[in-house]
Amino acid sequence: MSVEQKIWLSAGACGLGPFRSDLAEEYWRWEEDPSSLIGLGRPVPESLPSRTQGLQHQLAGRNIRFTVYDLADPENPVPAGTATLQPDTYARTAEYILVIAPEARGKGLATAATRLTLDFGFHVANLRSVWLKVLAPNKAAVHVYEKAGFQHVGAMRQAGYWRGTVCDELIMDALAQEFTGPSVLPEAH
Numbered sequence: 001m002s003v004e005q006k007i008w009l010s011a012g013a014c015g016l017g018p019f020r021s022d023l024a025e026e027y028w029r030w031e032e033d034p035s036s037l038i039g040l041g042r043p044v045p046e047s048l049p050s051r052t053q054g055l056q057h058q059l060a061g062r063n064i065r066f067t068v069y070d071l072a073d074p075e076n077p078v079p080a081g082t083a084t085l086q087p088d089t090y091a092r093t094a095e096y097i098l099v100i101a102p103e104a105r106g107k108g109l110a111t112a113a114t115r116l117t118l119d120f121g122f123h124v125a126n127l128r129s130v131w132l133k134v135l136a137p138n139k140a141a142v143h144v145y146e147k148a149g150f151q152h153v154g155a156m157r158q159a160g161y162w163r164g165t166v167c168d169e170l171i172m173d174a175l176a177q178e179f180t181g182p183s184v185l186p187e188a189h
Contacts, residue, residue, distance in 0.1 A: 006069065006077055009120060011184050013072050014112030016083065016120070019065035023079055024052045030081060030101045040099075041135050041160040041169070062087065064094070064125060068113040070104055080104035083117045087125065094121060096132040098144075110141075114148035116184065122176040123183050131173040137162040142170065150174045 007015040028051040030036060037045065046054075058065060068081035081100035088094065096117065100110050121127040132150065134141050150172035159169040 006067075007071070008066075009116045009184055010069075010071060011112055011116055013070060013107070014109050014116065015069040015071045015077060016066040016113065016116050017069055017077075019059060019067055019082070020079075021055060021059060023067060024048075024055045026079055026101070027051065027055065027082055027099075030099050033102045035102060036099055038163060039135065039138050039141060041162070043161065062089075064121070066113075066117065066120075068098075068100065068104075068109060070107065070109060072107075078104075080109055081113060083113050085117060085121050085125065085127070085130065087127065092126060092128045094125070094127050094130050096121075096130050110144040111147045114144060114150075115181070118149060118174055118179055119183050119185060122179050123185050127176060129173050129175045131171060133169050133171055135160045135162050136168040136170050142172075145172050148174070149179060151178075 006017040009016045025048065028048050032045050037043065064085040064087065066083045067079050068083055069077040070080040071077055081098065081104060084097040085094040086097070098110060098114060118130055121130050132145060134145060136155065151174070152170060153173050154171045156169040156171065158166045160167050
């Protein structure tokens with residue numbers, strides 16, 4: 001598969017491409033990393049066969065899913081995470097979920113992938129807003145989302161667990177009308 005076929009949108013060293021069945025084991029590995037389980041507030045790991053079976057359902061579903069790529073070497077894009085929009089088509093909103101591979105963290109990919117996903121959500125999927133939930137103690141994730149354009153809108157008190165301790169779950173959102181910066185989407189011909 002050529003780089004052009006893999007990467008739909010890119011900005012700097014980050015790109016988004018299609019969700020791929022051949023990456024099921026990688027997706028599972030990223031999601032089941034202990035730091036990912038803690039960050040997602042999911043205390044129970046999932047088996048690879050269960051994840052692989054679930055992937056087939058996800059590929060056929062209505063959610064907007066991307067593979068996040070590290071484009072540090074543009075000739076050799078490296079899968080580095082997943083970004084998902086779970087749309088409510090009636091309200092034109094979507095929940096955002098991001099998973100970055102443990103080895104790809106700290107490179108700015110999370111912020112870039114989030115901005116690219118918002119760009120797609122607002123300019124292609126015609127969403128009015130995108131929202132997310134993040135555990136309050138997950139300061140790194142909160143910073144990523146703030147930097148990408150999300151704002152705090154509330155909290156669900158004692159709704160999550162962080163390293164075995166009850167914590168709040170923050171609600172953040174981004175509005176299409178407030179999305180700043182140029183779109184990286186190509187102009188229609």
